[in-house]
Amino acid sequence: MVLRIGYVREHFCSPLLQFEAEDKGSTFTLVECPSGTGQLISRLTKDEIDIAIALTDPLIAGIAKGSEAYKLVGSYVTSPLRWAVITGHKPSAYNQISDLQGSTIGISRNGSGSQTMAYVMALQQRWPTNELKFQVNNDIRGLINSVNDGTTSAFMWEWFTTKPFADAGECRFIGQVPTPWPSWLIAAHPTRGEPVAVRTFLDQSLAPQARAGPSVKFVMDTFGYPETGRQVLTVRLFVKEWLDAVEYPEDCSTIPWNVITDTLGVLQQAGVVAPPEGAIKRDQFINLDVVTLV
Numbered sequence: 001m002v003l004r005i006g007y008v009r010e011h012f013c014s015p016l017l018q019f020e021a022e023d024k025g026s027t028f029t030l031v032e033c034p035s036g037t038g039q040l041i042s043r044l045t046k047d048e049i050d051i052a053i054a055l056t057d058p059l060i061a062g063i064a065k066g067s068e069a070y071k072l073v074g075s076y077v078t079s080p081l082r083w084a085v086i087t088g089h090k091p092s093a094y095n096q097i098s099d100l101q102g103s104t105i106g107i108s109r110n111g112s113g114s115q116t117m118a119y120v121m122a123l124q125q126r127w128p129t130n131e132l133k134f135q136v137n138n139d140i141r142g143l144i145n146s147v148n149d150g151t152t153s154a155f156m157w158e159w160f161t162t163k164p165f166a167d168a169g170e171c172r173f174i175g176q177v178p179t180p181w182p183s184w185l186i187a188a189h190p191t192r193g194e195p196v197a198v199r200t201f202l203d204q205s206l207a208p209q210a211r212a213g214p215s216v217k218f219v220m221d222t223f224g225y226p227e228t229g230r231q232v233l234t235v236r237l238f239v240k241e242w243l244d245a246v247e248y249p250e251d252c253s254t255i256p257w258n259v260i261t262d263t264l265g266v267l268q269q270a271g272v273v274a275p276p277e278g279a280i281k282r283d284q285f286i287n288l289d290v291v292t293l294v
Helices: 011-023 037-045 056-064 113-125 140-149 159-167 195-205 216-222 232-245 257-270
Strands: 003-007 028-032 051-055 071-077 082-088 104-107 133-136 154-158 171-178 184-188
Touching (some): 003 037, 003 195, 011 195, 011 216, 037 051, 037 056, 051 056, 056 071, 056 184, 056 257, 071 195, 082 113, 082 140, 082 159, 104 113, 104 140, 113 171, 140 154, 140 159, 154 159, 159 171, 159 232, 216 232
Parallel strands (some): 003 028, 104 133, 104 154
Antiparallel strands (some): 051 184, 071 184, 082 154
């Protein structure tokens, strides 16, 4: 069974991209989803992919809201995600996070990580979360355009992925908000993602030895960083900083149960999901035929 793997083309997927070159389509093919986790969830629902490597919070929120299109089957990145708060490149009234209260925030899709993290930011700033206003702008290019044409005040996106746009003068960073949870999980459709095939993918494609390859050169080549010129040393240090900060699990088929419960707690505080009626059911969130709970 050749699995269709949905992913976002960001630094975090460097090990997956490296292993794809070796696999040559024999066990999986990659389906790029540039709009992020909202698009990944949509494609799982529409039978366009079988597995998604996606952000922790939207995946958990989707299941809590009743989605049966997927269950969690593994962990991908255990370190938090560093979200930049980004505005337009021109001088404006938006120079720090507190300036954004009452304005319209750009997001990629409803239910995306960019929307969830706006709620987390609002909680940290003690803003009423029910007063947040959003505009859907689909992808990073649409989000940057919207802060520069003034239709939105700011948006949130992964810090390292967005930094080249800031360095090029297309946008400005005015703050950052790290996730209060491990950043990436793996989800699979409950029937299309057969347990044996999913476990094989986790054990082979995402095994520690397969993830030992992310290197400064691979990241620079793959994501378009310059290899020559005066900025190359700065860029190399920037890429190395990212590599040093990201943490992958030893065993991708394990999920700590507290990741689910703690994330749900924050999402409930933010008003993203409603509190459950009764105890949280483990088999609602997790495919127990694949996952080892720790």
